[in-house]
Amino acid sequence: MTAPLHTPALIAKKRDGGVLSDVEIRALIDGAVTGEVPDYQMSALLMAIVWRGLDTRELTTWTRAMIDSGERLRWDDLPGPVIDKHSTGGVGDKVSVCLAPLCAAAGLFVPMMAGRALGHTGGTLDKLETIPGFRTALDPRAFGRVLKRAGFVLAGQSARLAPADRRLYALRDATATVESIPLIASSILSKKVAEGAAGLVMDVKTGSGAFLPSLDRTRALARTLIALGRALGLPVRAVLSGMDQPLGNAIGNAVEVQEAIDVLKGGGPPDLVDLTLRLGAEMLVLGAVARDLRDGTARMARARSSGEGLQRFALGVRLQGGDPRVVDDPKRLPSARHSRVVRAPRAGVVARADAGLLGRAATLLGAGRARQEDRISPGAAILMRAKVGARVAAGDALCTVHFDDPARARAALPQIAAAFRIASRAPAPPPLVVETLGRLR
Amino acid sequence: MTAPLHTPALIAKKRDGGVLSDVEIRALIDGAVTGEVPDYQMSALLMAIVWRGLDTRELTTWTRAMIDSGERLRWDDLPGPVIDKHSTGGVGDKVSVCLAPLCAAAGLFVPMMAGRALGHTGGTLDKLETIPGFRTALDPRAFGRVLKRAGFVLAGQSARLAPADRRLYALRDATATVESIPLIASSILSKKVAEGAAGLVMDVKTGSGAFLPSLDRTRALARTLIALGRALGLPVRAVLSGMDQPLGNAIGNAVEVQEAIDVLKGGGPPDLVDLTLRLGAEMLVLGAVARDLRDGTARMARARSSGEGLQRFALGVRLQGGDPRVVDDPKRLPSARHSRVVRAPRAGVVARADAGLLGRAATLLGAGRARQEDRISPGAAILMRAKVGARVAAGDALCTVHFDDPARARAALPQIAAAFRIASRAPAPPPLVVETLGRLR
Numbered sequence: 001m002t003a004p005l006h007t008p009a010l011i012a013k014k015r016d017g018g019v020l021s022d023v024e025i026r027a028l029i030d031g032a033v034t035g036e037v038p039d040y041q042m043s044a045l046l047m048a049i050v051w052r053g054l055d056t057r058e059l060t061t062w063t064r065a066m067i068d069s070g071e072r073l074r075w076d077d078l079p080g081p082v083i084d085k086h087s088t089g090g091v092g093d094k095v096s097v098c099l100a101p102l103c104a105a106a107g108l109f110v111p112m113m114a115g116r117a118l119g120h121t122g123g124t125l126d127k128l129e130t131i132p133g134f135r136t137a138l139d140p141r142a143f144g145r146v147l148k149r150a151g152f153v154l155a156g157q158s159a160r161l162a163p164a165d166r167r168l169y170a171l172r173d174a175t176a177t178v179e180s181i182p183l184i185a186s187s188i189l190s191k192k193v194a195e196g197a198a199g200l201v202m203d204v205k206t207g208s209g210a211f212l213p214s215l216d217r218t219r220a221l222a223r224t225l226i227a228l229g230r231a232l233g234l235p236v237r238a239v240l241s242g243m244d245q246p247l248g249n250a251i252g253n254a255v256e257v258q259e260a261i262d263v264l265k266g267g268g269p270p271d272l273v274d275l276t277l278r279l280g281a282e283m284l285v286l287g288a289v290a291r292d293l294r295d296g297t298a299r300m301a302r303a304r305s306s307g308e309g310l311q312r313f314a315l316g317v318r319l320q321g322g323d324p325r326v327v328d329d330p331k332r333l334p335s336a337r338h339s340r341v342v343r344a345p346r347a348g349v350v351a352r353a354d355a356g357l358l359g360r361a362a363t364l365l366g367a368g369r370a371r372q373e374d375r376i377s378p379g380a381a382i383l384m385r386a387k388v389g390a391r392v393a394a395g396d397a398l399c400t401v402h403f404d405d406p407a408r409a410r411a412a413l414p415q416i417a418a419a420f421r422i423a424s425r426a427p428a429p430p431p432l433v434v435e436t437l438g439r440l441r
Numbered sequence: 442m443t444a445p446l447h448t449p450a451l452i453a454k455k456r457d458g459g460v461l462s463d464v465e466i467r468a469l470i471d472g473a474v475t476g477e478v479p480d481y482q483m484s485a486l487l488m489a490i491v492w493r494g495l496d497t498r499e500l501t502t503w504t505r506a507m508i509d510s511g512e513r514l515r516w517d518d519l520p521g522p523v524i525d526k527h528s529t530g531g532v533g534d535k536v537s538v539c540l541a542p543l544c545a546a547a548g549l550f551v552p553m554m555a556g557r558a559l560g561h562t563g564g565t566l567d568k569l570e571t572i573p574g575f576r577t578a579l580d581p582r583a584f585g586r587v588l589k590r591a592g593f594v595l596a597g598q599s600a601r602l603a604p605a606d607r608r609l610y611a612l613r614d615a616t617a618t619v620e621s622i623p624l625i626a627s628s629i630l631s632k633k634v635a636e637g638a639a640g641l642v643m644d645v646k647t648g649s650g651a652f653l654p655s656l657d658r659t660r661a662l663a664r665t666l667i668a669l670g671r672a673l674g675l676p677v678r679a680v681l682s683g684m685d686q687p688l689g690n691a692i693g694n695a696v697e698v699q700e701a702i703d704v705l706k707g708g709g710p711p712d713l714v715d716l717t718l719r720l721g722a723e724m725l726v727l728g729a730v731a732r733d734l735r736d737g738t739a740r741m742a743r744a745r746s747s748g749e750g751l752q753r754f755a756l757g758v759r760l761q762g763g764d765p766r767v768v769d770d771p772k773r774l775p776s777a778r779h780s781r782v783v784r785a786p787r788a789g790v791v792a793r794a795d796a797g798l799l800g801r802a803a804t805l806l807g808a809g810r811a812r813q814e815d816r817i818s819p820g821a822a823i824l825m826r827a828k829v830g831a832r833v834a835a836g837d838a839l840c841t842v843h844f845d846d847p848a849r850a851r852a853a854l855p856q857i858a859a860a861f862r863i864a865s866r867a868p869a870p871p872p873l874v875v876e877t878l879g880r881l882r
Contacts, residue, residue, distance in 0.1 A: 006811075011617035015491060039481035044616035047488035050456060175485035176452035370447075 007031070007041050014048040022061045029065035029164050039171055046168070046177035054182040059224070060231040062182070066190035067232075069164035073140065073196035075109065078148060081287030082109045082196060085279055086188055087203035088211050088221070089121035091359035092246035092384075095203065096124045096154065097260035098268075099276050099283075101312035104151025105303035106280065107289045111147050111195050113157045121211065121359055122256065122368060125156055130254040130333055130378040134322030150316035161194040181217070185224045189232060199235045199286040201279055206434055207244035209355020215240075215434070226438040237282050237438040241275060242430050245353040245388050248272035252367045252381025252402065254333040261327055264310040271387075271432055277301060278433060336379035336402035340409065342416050344392040351423035353388055353398075358419045364412040365403045377404050382416060388430055392422065448472070448482050455489040463502045470506035470605050480612055487609070487618035495623040500665070501672040503623070507631035508673075510605035514581065514637035516550065519589060522728030523550045523637060526720055527629055528644035529652050529662070530562035532800035533687035533825075536644065537565045537595065538701035539709075540717050540724075542753035545592025546744035547721065548730045552588050552636050554598045562652065562800055563697065563809060566597055571695040571774055571819040575763030591757035602635040620653070626665040630673060640676045640727040642720055647875055648685035650796020656681075656875070667879040678723050678879040682716060683871050686794040686829050689713035693808045693822025693843065695774040702768055705751040712828075712873055718742060719874060777820035777843035781850065783857050785833040792864035794829055794839075799860045805853040806844045818845050823857060829871055833863065 010024050020028070028045065031037030037045075054062060075082045083103070087093055100110045114124035114136075125136045138146065138155040146153040159166065165187050172178045172187075192200050202225050205211065206218035222238035229236030248269045250259040262268040263276060280303075281296030290296035303309045314324040326332045344350075362368060366377025385397040392398070398420050403409040451465050461469070469486065472478030478486075495503060516523045524544070528534055541551045555565035555577075566577045579587065579596040587594040600607065606628050613619045613628075633641050643666050646652065647659035663679035670677030689710045691700040703709040704717060721744075722737030731737035744750045755765040767773045785791075803809060807818025826838040833839070839861050844850040 008615055008617045011488075012620075015488065015617050039479075040484040040612060041616055043481040044484040044488045044618055047452075047456065047485045047492070048617075051488070051492045171481060174449055175482055176449045176456050176489075177485055179453075 007037055011041060011045045011048060014045060014052055017052050019055055020058055025058060025061045026065045029062065029069060032167055033069050033164050042168070043171055043175040043177065046172055046175060046180075046183065049183060050177050050180040053180070056227060056231070059182045059186060059228055063186040063190050063228060063232060066162050066164040066186060067193050070162050070194060071140070071160040072194050073111070073161070075111070075147075075196050078109045080107050080109050081198055081289065082111060083199045083201070083283045083287040084110060084112055084192055084195070084197040085201045085203060085283060086192065088184075088205050090205040090243040090247055091121060091209040091355040091362070092248045092251045092256065093122065093205070094127060094248065094250070094256035094260045095272070095276050095279060097127060097257060098263040098309070098313070099280055100152035100154055101150070101264065101316060102276065102300055102303045102309035103280050103283050104312045105306075105308035106284055106299045108151065108283060108287050109147055110152040111143070111197065112152065112154050113161070113191060113195050114154055115157070116369070121209070122251070122253070124154060126376050127253045127256050128154055130257055131317055131322040131326050132332060134317060135320050138320070146316060146319045150312055150319055152312065152316055153320070154316065155320070157191060162190040165190050179212070181221050181224050184221060185228050189225065189228050189234060193232050193234050197234065199283070200229065200237070201282045201286060202236055202238045203279055204238050204240050205243035206240050207242050207355060208357075209246065209359050210243040213356070219437070222437045235286060235439070237286055237436065239279060239282060239436050240434040242432055242434055243355050244430050246355050246358055246384060247275065249384040249387070250381060251358060251362045251384070253376060253378045254335060255381040255383060255402070257326070258330050258333055261313070261330070264304065264313050266304060274432055282436075334378040336377065336381065336404050338404070338406065338409065339400055339402045340413065341397045342399050342401060342413065342420075344386070344394055344396045344398055344420075344422055346422055347392065347394045348422040348424050349426045350386050350388050350390045350392060350398070350420060351427045352419070352421035353384065354419040357415055358382055361412040361415040361419065364415070365401065365408050366405060380404060389426055448478055452482060452486045452489060455486060455493055458493050460496055461499055466499060466502045467506045470503065470510060473608055474510050474605050483609065484612055484616040484618065487613055487616060487621070487624065490624060491618050491621040494621070497668060497672070500623045500627060500669055504627040504631050504669060504673060507603050507605040507627060508634050511603050511635060512581070512601040513635050514552070514602070516552070516588075516637045519550045521548050521550050522639055522730060523552060524640045524642070524724045524728040525551060525553055525633055525636070525638040526642045526644060526724060527633065529625075529646050531646040531684040531688055532562060532650040532796040532803070533689045533692045533697065534563065534646070535568060535689065535691070535697035535701045536713070536717050536720060538568060538698060539704040539750070539754070540721055541593035541595055542591070542705065542757060543717065543741055543744045543750035544721050544724050545753045546749035547725055547740045549592065549724060549728050550588055551593040552584070552638065553593065553595050554602070554632060554636050555595055556598070557810070562650070563692070563694070565595060567817050568694045568697045569595055571698055572758055572763040572767050573773060575758060576761050579761070587757065587760045591753055591760055593753065593757055594761070595757070596761070598632060603631040606631050622658070622662050622665050625662060626669050630666065630669050630675065634673050634675050638675065640724070641670065641678070642723045642727060643677055643679045644720055645679050645681050646684035647681050648683050648796060649798075650687065650800050651684040654797070660878070663878045676727060676880070678727055678877065680720060680723060680877050681875040683873055683875055684796050685871050687796050687799055687825060688716065690825040690828070691822060692799060692803045692825070694817060694819045695776060696822040696824060696843070698767070699771050699774055702754070702771070705745065705754050707746060715873055723877075775819040777818065777822065777845050779845070779847065779850065780841055780843045781854065782838045783840050783842060783854065783861075785827070785835055785837045785839055785861075785863055787863055788833065788835045789863040789865050790867045791827050791829050791831045791833060791839070791861060792868045793860070793862035794825065795860040798856055799823055802853040802856040802860065805856070806842065806849050807846065821845060830867055
């Protein structure tokens, strides 16, 4: 028998820069789930962690306790490697929608649990739900069935996996305690370990539209993810990708599904295609399906050019209750009532198309959520007509803005115009992949 | 019309070291009272303030918002200066019980709102409630009536004064966010301004038994109190007094009332008498009743030797429903069932009688509370028989321990023994008053 742990004393320990023991961390996480540690104590502790951090051992214990708070899926019966990808979130980042079916076509099983839009970055679930009938809430059996048959599944996080993370995440969002590298890392990896992935490629965004804009912090997060993954037995490979301008051309929900379908059909904007193939190649190498990145990229390209990725996508959509005819008939996706073109005020070269500003403007239009309870406007969108490096004449279109609510558009349009900068000379092209970290094999 | 303030954004601003505007601070404090800012957001904000602090303007606005959250008492009809004293809390600190009636006898009006024991320091309300019948919960009219007639009143904080502080204080205690100098200062001064004091003497304790043990932090708190008082129009004089060993000989509830009565009768331990007279002298000078500290001390000594302080005390006890016969008959105060003597293990001089350890041991015995819901054992006590500097033979009594629950005594006795250190040579005598800050007139 041990003495009962006094929660304020544990908070004080972390507040003063102390190191919490395994027993203390488990008591805190278990208490968060049972309610014995009420939200107001947990949020003070979370802020103390934002301040003081968690060391490697604390972070490993913290994450293990979150994993142990719920079920853990096993995929021993699947005839191929189970590899997942996770992005820290970017503007126009619809990679998951085209990546998962392409990887499935190339021989992986991808059990992707995605999130909803919050803040200025989009959410894969909101995008997928613009497909008529598509269900993102799957029970564990349905989740497994889709994964087995389609080779991929794109669904919401099961309430049974890492319930502690579910509780902490809602609290962190309401208390400005999201931006802590150990808390971010443990939130991501607890879910990925619980969902049974055998390897994880992390797309860690850096730049104005990223969750952590500075490269230093992005790199620190990538390193923490890799080290924590190692401690938990989950190989993690981190790709730091640029998010100073939006990825691809479409920002919104239905329009991003459409753009992902374009990629699966062999089209789509080059930056989106390149990043999709690159991340897929990393996944294929991590899953030992490909020898190296070159081989992986070739396999991804084949999955795309053969149309097998598109078929897998249609199959997955159908298995999740969605209307697969959206593949051939984009009109079946919702669209907004009104549109406006934002034009270049002068001739020159687009030097900036700020992803952070455009993401926030898209949220204003209704493409995202400022608060969890907000409703999405599925057709609200910004479609880029000129990206960084494009030469424009005065009056040329920079982007088209699609919206249902003119009042929201009035608020968003000046911000969208302000996101663009036209210069006289072409800027250095923004890098798509800044660097990669973590062992591949 | 202004845009609604988004609480997480305000928390994030403070988390990142930003400065909150007056509008933002008022929205947060008002929201804490209405519940629009729930506890879990407020506790994250409080931890961010522990981390980042509040600058002078923020602190003044924060405190004003707390004052404005409730009523403000006015004492224009009283025929003398209204001066209060407040202590940051020490072990054996029963000064208020004898100081208030002595000051009243010397011509002041003392509207003292006191607190309950929490942690290792005692609470004046718990002490006074050991007097049979004594009521500490007074409505504002009864509070004013007692103050007018007795010249002093010792009661609990009215729920109508600074309700924001009441709410924040309970939260801070549960979330390890008490130890923040701006938060401490605003909590104290919001109540003192709301209770209508025209001047305040702060007894800021320093040493092992103090709330802030280090002299640096004690001094920083004293300076903050003085500056904040100035901004709020409340003159504050800070006396930094030593709390390395307990004040006086009695630690407990009934025993401390008894010791305070001893002081009023002309007896009592010298350190307690000296500090009481000194703090009273400061109050008399602050209230312009005395010319200087020397004059003030003489007036306090006369109030004591004339027996007028004792009479005031008996009057105040009677007006608050208590049995004034405790003054002549200490047996009317509760006492514990059992006692044990802790003895010197060897001959020498008492070099340490650690106030922090003794305070925590007294709490264990039942004299204080580890949690707000704990009940006090009114007779539980430690009576010092030898203080720092006393020469003892092996086997001489160091203190007597009084208790009701032998199981609690078993836990406390080793800690009490460990609080004493016997050395061969006499240590430097511990200072009673370390320094004073703030203008007197």
